[in-house]
Amino acid sequence: KAGVTQTPRYLIKTRGQQVTLSCSPISGHRSVSWYQQTPGQGLQFLFEYFSETQRNKGNFPGRFSGRQFSNSRSEMNVSTLELGDSALYLCASSLMASGGARDTQYFGPGTRLTVL
Amino acid sequence: GEDVEQSLFLSVREGDSSVINCTYTDSSSTYLYWYKQEPGAGLQLLTYIFSNMDMKQDQRLTVLLNKKDKHLSLRIADTQTGDSAIYFCAEADSGGGADGLTFGKGTHLIIQP
Numbered sequence: 001k002a003g004v005t006q007t008p009r010y011l012i013k014t015r016g017q018q019v020t021l022s023c024s025p026i027s028g029h030r031s032v033s034w035y036q037q038t039p040g041q042g043l044q045f046l047f048e049y050f051s052e053t054q055r056n057k058g059n060f061p062g063r064f065s066g067r068q069f070s071n072s073r074s075e076m077n078v079s080t081l082e083l084g085d086s087a088l089y090l091c092a093s094s095l096m097a098s099g100g101a102r103d104t105q106y107f108g109p110g111t112r113l114t115v116l
Numbered sequence: 117g118e119d120v121e122q123s124l125f126l127s128v129r130e131g132d133s134s135v136i137n138c139t140y141t142d143s144s145s146t147y148l149y150w151y152k153q154e155p156g157a158g159l160q161l162l163t164y165i166f167s168n169m170d171m172k173q174d175q176r177l178t179v180l181l182n183k184k185d186k187h188l189s190l191r192i193a194d195t196q197t198g199d200s201a202i203y204f205c206a207e208a209d210s211g212g213g214a215d216g217l218t219f220g221k222g223t224h225l226i227i228q229p
Binding site for chain 2: 048058103106110
């Protein structure tokens with residue numbers, strides 16, 4: 001079974017631009033979560049989607065948004081990019097979103113975003 | 117708020133056991149996870165433990181949980197050079213991680229020949 005895939009793997013943008021990152025979960029997984037990883041703040045939760053609905057959102061500004069499609073694939077968008085948005089963006093998928101070991105999150109390789 | 121703490125570095129000799137420690141503050145944590153991250157890669161799930169367990173063993177990995185002290189450890193037996201990575205401890209709250217996993221800052225495991 002294929003793992004979580006993320007595209008693109010690397011991205012360079014300039015301040016003020018917007019960016020869209022894509023995540024394809026493991027086949028059969030319906031929940032997708034996004035995390036931002038930076039050297040200073042570590043891993044921080046962005047949001048989680050289940051059945052095309054955002055269930056929860058972390059403490060990030062409204063410039064960060066996402067969506068999930070009927071096939072469980074998810075995209076996240078960052079508008080008006082800032083230098084501080086440079087990070088590794090990780091997507092994780094899990095079977096369900098209701099608690100329990102089956103909700104173990106499996107991570108993709110990440111998208112490395114550099115904002116110049 | 118929830119907090120997960122780990123020491124930043126651990127250096128061990130090849131062939132020795134590595135013990136990576138983690139403390140957490142959320143008493144409602146239900147699942148605790150260990151993830152491994154190699155340079156330039158995403159997070160690889162190593163193992164997890166449910167909060168009503170105190171030990172779990174999986175080949176070279178042993179997880180110990182002291183719920184009273186909110187202390188979690190990961191022991192890697194016979195540490196090899198391929199174990200060199202950053203190890204993250206993470207906890208999911210009673211909602212099964214509905215608010216996302218809370219991660220520690222990660223422990224860099226350095227293997228000396």
